[in-house]
Amino acid sequence: MRFKGGVLAALAATAMTFGTSAVQAKELFLYNWANYFPPDLIEKFESETGIDVTLDVYDSNETMLAKLQAGAAGYDIVFPSGYMVDVMREEDLAMKIDTAELPNFKNVQSPHDSPSYDPSREYSAPYMWGTTGLAYDTAKAPELDETWEEYFKPRDELKGKIAALNDQVEMYNAAARYLGIDVCTEDPAQAQKILDLLMAQKPHLALYSSTGTIDRMVAGEVVMHHMWNGAAHRAKEQRESITYIYPKEGLAFWSDNMVVPKDAPNPENAKTFINWMMDPQNAAVATNYTGYMNAIAGSGEYLDESLKSDPAVNMPKEYADRLRPSKECSTAARELRDKVWTTLKK
């Protein structure tokens, strides 16, 4: 009951705030990763608001950006990662929606209420967040230290049984952090050090791949995988002995956000949706489905037990200072990164 009342109040508030705007069709176009939004939550939203939702999907932040940059329109909400929110703002692709003014914004937990890429939450609202660390199978390896060293300079028994992400940003950044180099370095000498490390690691890797990571760990094809924490959690559900480590040198902390593109056809419906998603119960449904944490206070009580008890998802407090928010680098830094990646794999 409490919940229903909350939604009605939110809707009323939304209606009052935007009541003067032109009448919009009762539809909403979402643009997200596939399997990253629970279908039943869409149904719930539709039945509560009468707004018809259509979901389209993309496979990476970059292709989503490329498509918007080329001028594709028609989406009401996209779900970019933090650094991509930055890019979208600078490229004038995001609409100013003043998320902080929405009634349910009060539920947003720190630090998600004021991220570096949108400090006063004018353009974006938090969806899910996660980390990119290491997962390994404790049944097949000795206990490993919480350091990237286990990954970049593996022990003999792990050599050839490690899978890397096929993602130049994740790989480059992990190597940079291990070496204590700024991930956005513009110094070729430092980029060279990163390349040397990656080159030395390459012979010890079984493969680079960002797809099928969960399968690979569960099937025991590899013993260690550079992995997203939600994927590690799903792998653990299938194979108890898999554990996730937060390397002490720092690991990528990313967050996916809801952003309304500049030319969205139904911005008011988008705001209604965003406000609705900042309700604890709805956010919890999304977390239970995706296996990643949301940023909404009070959603904890609705979470599945398995999520609450897994340190991969429900991060123990002592690791908080190891998280490094993703950031957008300069053109020069990106060029160095791409050069390192191309040379690594030429």
Next chain:
Amino acid sequence: MSGRGGNPLWRFAGVRPAAALFFAYLYLPIVILIVLSFNANRTVTIWTGLTTDWYVEVLSNGDILRAARNSLIVAFSATFIATVAGTLAALGMARGRFRGEAAVNGVMGLPLVVPEIVTAVATLLFFILVGIKLGLLTVIIGHTVFCTPFAYLPIRARLEGMDPSLREAASDLYADAWRAFRRVTLPLLWPGILSGALLAFIISLDDFVITYFVAGAGATTLPVYIFGMIRIGVTPEVNALSSLMLLVSILFVSLSFLVQRQR
């Protein structure tokens, strides 16, 4: 079939086992896939037990069904247009040599040669420049372009070295042309047309990159949906979905055979 008596198949003794091997190679992964679609484990590649849950889930997931429907609409439309255009072009090219033949050949092969991502971004920029609204139609246009050479080349190969007078007569555009075309040319070309159409169809059904870029809101197709699962991991739903697609293909093939037999 008469006129094919004295089949020399037995002369090429190695051909039959080679073909058997070929079909085994082709269907081995498909069998695996169908078996795994009944796998109770949420991880795609690890077997734990039998279930039909994934089928229930696919059939109740509106997004996946919509994507499958879009894929089929696009594949059938693009295949149809590309095959008609490809057949006409092959007939045109078969009427002797002419100046500019190399250029025409080059243009026909262009969609094969240009990397998909370049075509994709170029086509998207172009659509936006000329103000065509992105939707399912733009996907069909994009697919028709790259399907055309796939349909054209087998038909062209079929026509190569055929009796020119026969096909000249047949492809004549004069009075009785339509009947001549149906009675003479079409049966002659049929193996080429069937091959070309099938290739166009499967290349369309699998396309991700171009579809992704030129699709408008609401025009997600199956490959785009499946690639979008990369972050979360591909679920056995996809296997179930693939098995259902196989079922559709078998139904479609049976249907076309029934229709042919009736005639």
Next chain:
Amino acid sequence: MLAALRRSQLAQRTALLAPSLAIIGGFMVLPLILMAYVSILEKGTHGGVEWGTYSAEAYIKFLFERDLMGSLSVNADYLQIFLRSFVLSGVTVLLALAIGFPTALYIALQDDRWYRNLLVFMVTIPFWTNLLVRNYAWIILLRNNGLIDNAAAWLGLTQEPIDVLYTPFAIGVGLTYSFLPFMVLPIYASLEKLDLRLVEAAFDLGADRRRALARIVVPLALPGIIAGCILVFVPCLGAYVTPELLGGSKSLMIGNLIQNQFGAARNWPFGAALGFALLAIVLLAMMAYALRFRRAPGGGT
């Protein structure tokens, strides 16, 4: 009279070619011209391009490397990636031809037309599933402790794990698989008109199998073989999913390289330039081939 005939022939040919040329010309050539323009623009800070600001950097980058001082030196990295993709495509073509040709012949030699058509459909039915899904199926087959490994061990053929997944061999298996229909069907289409009496006569005249193949079957199939090779070789150059999933993605393919430029590297002009470099190489190769083919006796009509 003759001139009029020729004119009407020209009109007919134009009418027949028009739909295809309109489709490809309107929705491929025009966009590519736009892309050629993009390739000589300055890249945008976050991807995209600076419209109206010109730069030749993209083409210079393909062959040369700028050091810190801004001076140029030759850089063969990209050429090396191109070469690798060409070799891989070539191997795939050969494998597909070796497996596909006998099958096409087998199908073409069937007496029953319905059975022939059925087999043709059967060649394409597996491809109603998705590319990723088929590759996953191959992973299950090829990996250590996978089906083939276990079967071989059970039969006592192997003592050690087979270790084929994430090797070039696995890429070959996967790519050949993906492109088989594109080899089989064009060959079948040109072989189907094979006049069996001709083959039979050749045998009656004492030709052995090799000669019957070389003198009658292969020449007849040649247009199909060429079409098949083109349909396998060229699309294979851009393949990137199979090399990643089955090969472990330790080396880039042209497809990855170009994809990267529109993705993480966000360098559209360079991506476009790479695309045109590939286009130029393939077109040159085809032109050279066409010139040779034209001079050869009996080539073309």
